[in-house]
Amino acid sequence: MKELTNEDKMLGLKEPKEKGENIPKAVISVLGTDRVGIIATISQSLAQYNANILQINQNILEGLFAMIMIVDTNEITIDFDQLKHTLEGKSEDLGVTVTVQSEEVFRYMHRI
Numbered sequence: 001m002k003e004l005t006n007e008d009k010m011l012g013l014k015e016p017k018e019k020g021e022n023i024p025k026a027v028i029s030v031l032g033t034d035r036v037g038i039i040a041t042i043s044q045s046l047a048q049y050n051a052n053i054l055q056i057n058q059n060i061l062e063g064l065f066a067m068i069m070i071v072d073t074n075e076i077t078i079d080f081d082q083l084k085h086t087l088e089g090k091s092e093d094l095g096v097t098v099t100v101q102s103e104e105v106f107r108y109m110h111r112i
Contacts, residue, residue: 025054025103026071026080028087032096034065041090042069042098049083050075065096070103 058067084100091098
């Protein structure tokens with residue numbers, strides 16, 4: 001894993017967690033054509049594994065659905081990678097693209 005530069009540290013970025021470590025928050029994005037049940041399916045899956053939705057924002061623009069969620073994963077009952085696989089596996093059934101990342105990885109990848 002690449003070490004952070006001093007500039008990265010000044011921006012408040014932290015090293016991504018090693019595989020298997022507790023990942024406190026996840027960023028979940030869902031993009032695709034709007035249809036009934038998208039939010040329900042994702043939120044039910046999160047509840048099933050004891051992940052708590054902290055923030056959610058969704059928009060529908062001319063039939064296109066976009067949602068981003070910040071989720072607390074401190075108390076999840078499965079491994080983070082399993083949660084990621086489960087949620088991203090909903091993509092085909094829902095006809096959307098689901099992406100799950102740890103918050104730290106998301107922020108690291110989208111730094112200025």
